[in-house]
Amino acid sequence: MLRYILQKLALIVPTVIGITIAAFAFIRLLPGDPILAMAGQHGITPERYEILKEQFGFNLPIWQQYFNYVGGVLHGDFGISVATKRPVMTEFLTLFPATVELATVAMILAIALGIPAGIFAAVKRGSWFDQVTMGVALTGYSMPIFWWGLLLIIFFSGYLGWTPVSGRIALNFFLKPITGFMTIDSLLYGNWPAFVSSLRYLILPSIALATIPLAVIARQTRSAMLEVLGEEYVRTARAKGLSPRRVVGLHAFRNALIPVVTTIGLQVGTLMAGAILTETIFSWPGIGKWMIDSISKRDYVVVQSGLLLIALIVMAVNLIVDVLYAVINPRIRVQ
Amino acid sequence: MTDSRTIVTRRPPSALGEFWHYFAMNKGAVVGLVVFVLLVIVALFAPWIAPYSPDQQFRDSLLTPPVWEAGGKAAFLLGTDPVGRDMLSRLIHGSRYSLFIGLVVVVLSLFSGIILGALAGYFRGWVDALIMRVMDIILAFPSLLLALVLVSILGPGLFNAMLAIAVVLQPHFARLTRAAVMAEKNREYVTSAKMAGAGHIRLILVTILPNCVGPLIVQATLSFSNAILEAAALGFLGLGAQPPTPEWGTMLATAREFILRAPWVVTFPGLAILITVLAINLVGDGLRDALDPKLKRS
Numbered sequence: 001m002l003r004y005i006l007q008k009l010a011l012i013v014p015t016v017i018g019i020t021i022a023a024f025a026f027i028r029l030l031p032g033d034p035i036l037a038m039a040g041q042h043g044i045t046p047e048r049y050e051i052l053k054e055q056f057g058f059n060l061p062i063w064q065q066y067f068n069y070v071g072g073v074l075h076g077d078f079g080i081s082v083a084t085k086r087p088v089m090t091e092f093l094t095l096f097p098a099t100v101e102l103a104t105v106a107m108i109l110a111i112a113l114g115i116p117a118g119i120f121a122a123v124k125r126g127s128w129f130d131q132v133t134m135g136v137a138l139t140g141y142s143m144p145i146f147w148w149g150l151l152l153i154i155f156f157s158g159y160l161g162w163t164p165v166s167g168r169i170a171l172n173f174f175l176k177p178i179t180g181f182m183t184i185d186s187l188l189y190g191n192w193p194a195f196v197s198s199l200r201y202l203i204l205p206s207i208a209l210a211t212i213p214l215a216v217i218a219r220q221t222r223s224a225m226l227e228v229l230g231e232e233y234v235r236t237a238r239a240k241g242l243s244p245r246r247v248v249g250l251h252a253f254r255n256a257l258i259p260v261v262t263t264i265g266l267q268v269g270t271l272m273a274g275a276i277l278t279e280t281i282f283s284w285p286g287i288g289k290w291m292i293d294s295i296s297k298r299d300y301v302v303v304q305s306g307l308l309l310i311a312l313i314v315m316a317v318n319l320i321v322d323v324l325y326a327v328i329n330p331r332i333r334v335q
Numbered sequence: 336m337t338d339s340r341t342i343v344t345r346r347p348p349s350a351l352g353e354f355w356h357y358f359a360m361n362k363g364a365v366v367g368l369v370v371f372v373l374l375v376i377v378a379l380f381a382p383w384i385a386p387y388s389p390d391q392q393f394r395d396s397l398l399t400p401p402v403w404e405a406g407g408k409a410a411f412l413l414g415t416d417p418v419g420r421d422m423l424s425r426l427i428h429g430s431r432y433s434l435f436i437g438l439v440v441v442v443l444s445l446f447s448g449i450i451l452g453a454l455a456g457y458f459r460g461w462v463d464a465l466i467m468r469v470m471d472i473i474l475a476f477p478s479l480l481l482a483l484v485l486v487s488i489l490g491p492g493l494f495n496a497m498l499a500i501a502v503v504l505q506p507h508f509a510r511l512t513r514a515a516v517m518a519e520k521n522r523e524y525v526t527s528a529k530m531a532g533a534g535h536i537r538l539i540l541v542t543i544l545p546n547c548v549g550p551l552i553v554q555a556t557l558s559f560s561n562a563i564l565e566a567a568a569l570g571f572l573g574l575g576a577q578p579p580t581p582e583w584g585t586m587l588a589t590a591r592e593f594i595l596r597a598p599w600v601v602t603f604p605g606l607a608i609l610i611t612v613l614a615i616n617l618v619g620d621g622l623r624d625a626l627d628p629k630l631k632r633s
Contacts, residue, residue: 014471018475143612150594154598276479295483303487307476315475
């Protein structure tokens with residue numbers, strides 16, 4: 001098992017190096033002078049220009065700039081945000097829990113609904129349930145989620161008035177972050193109204209963000225189940241008189257789970273991309289909104305680091321999924 | 336007495352006939368195809384179908400609701416936007432942008448992906464390693480994020496958005512082509528073509544590639560709908576097509592502040608995106624059923 005993990009790690013090393021080169025190249029590929037580009041329309045004083053030039057190390061040879069950059073990254077130094085003058089890493093760490101909280105709730109929703117829906121659709125293949133579920137799933141898969149989020153706001157916040165339009169918690173609550181997860185922090189403080197408020201703010205964005213993963217998981221579960229249900233060991237299990245629940249739940253589902261786990265892992269990238277749109281629509285203070293705000297503020301140091309950090313996180317999660325995959329499927333380990 | 340019965344021989348169905356047989360078994364795919372063809376017709380004849388020009392402003396009819404709501408006017412079936420432009424006309428013209436975006440992105444990414452994938456799969460060695468590592472790096476980033484960053488380098492705009500999306504979608508084609516070329520490369524028909532003196536380019540383009548077409552078509556369909564979605568998302572974030580272009584995502588961006596006052600300016604452009612993408616994905620599902628030999632029954 002350890003050998004398998006080390007092998008996987010060795011395989012992603014070139015990609016990780018490539019990602020750092022891509023992030024490093026980003027600022028240098030900006031048209032014109034990168035410092036002037038970041039300064040924007042207001043311009044910049046010559047003194048400040050020299051300070052920034054020194055700070056970025058633009059006066060050094062390019063390979064030295066790269067090694068300095070990677071050296072900094074390895075020490076957790078991602079530079080200073082041009083807009084807020086705070087270290088990028090500090091900002092990232094304050095905002096990241098918000099994204100994780102939203103993405104986790106969305107993923108739980110997607111798995112909790114997607115897997116049962118896919119199983120039932122496969123078991124009742126060709127039934128109205130199957131057809132409706134798959135129709136809804138394909139619609140969800142085709143959904144422009146930035147529009148879907150707006151529709152949810154129009155209906156649930158505007159028309160019914162059930163949920164708040166944007167933000168993370170009602171403004172009258174102020175909780176000093178412990179974990180950074182609003183739902184967990186409010187429980188830790190024993191502040192029940194704050195917990196309810198944070199849940200209410202979570203509902204719409206997590207539905208919007210869950211939509212595409214939910215559709216993908218339901219479709220994948222159905223096709224994996226269909227494949228497995230035709231296997232001989234399932235027929236054997238049926239023939240020896242096991243209850244349908246046991247056949248489907250134990251014999252079929254456990255084998256169908258393997259491709260489903262891979263699919264779930266691959267959705268992490270989708271979630272990060274979805275977070276950019278969802279957070280923008282619901283003014284959710286996470287890293288997706290942070291990236292968009294930084295792009296419009298031309299805070300390219302933040303964009304560069306966000307790009308690098310998000311790619312590294314996605315890679316790390318995919319690595320974990322690969323390992324999980326080997327845990328549930330021993331054949332992979334042996335190869 | 337001679338036997339007057341004639342023996343009816345049925346010729347084996349042509350490749351196209353067989354394809355259509357399997358495609359038509361999927362009712363959803365047929366519906367998707369019909370909707371898609373209608374969309375293409377609307378896009379081609381937009382200036383003749385649309386009641387008004389997409390930029391014409393009716394200053395006395397700002398934010399008119401659709402005709403079936405109170406205050407709606409028969410002159411503006413789907414209502415007007417905040418500056419008094421007819422929604423229906425803008426949507427009809429918007430179909431041109433979406434289909435154009437899909438087409439350009441697919442052509443760009445298909446060509447570059449096939450070339451890179453074929454080179455990697457055919458020559459292997461360091462060419463393969465170099466090309467596929469670059470593809471891995473592109474795939475390591477969430478697609479929308481990479482497209483966003485590329486657009487912020489290239490500058491916002493429709494053309495740059497298409498270019499960025501093509502870069503992001505291209506590795507899928509490269510991977511498919513590479514795998515197919517590697518699988519076919521050592522087959523006997525390829526060896527015999529090589530013996531007959533075919534050069535590298537002929538072997539790749541004429542001998543091998545036609546046998547990899549099926550999966551590429553399915554992937555192209557998926558990329559077509561993805562390209563439309565991502566371009567709309569970039570437009571929505573203000574980095575794609577710029578106002579006053581009647582691109583659907585851009586229309587949504589400018590309509591955002593009116594969502595609670597005038598829901599129709601938000602509802603219709605998104606619905607247009609959804610219908611288009613859904614139709615193409617339905618066709619994609621049908622194509623996969625028809626072109627994937629593993630799924631073919633009998």
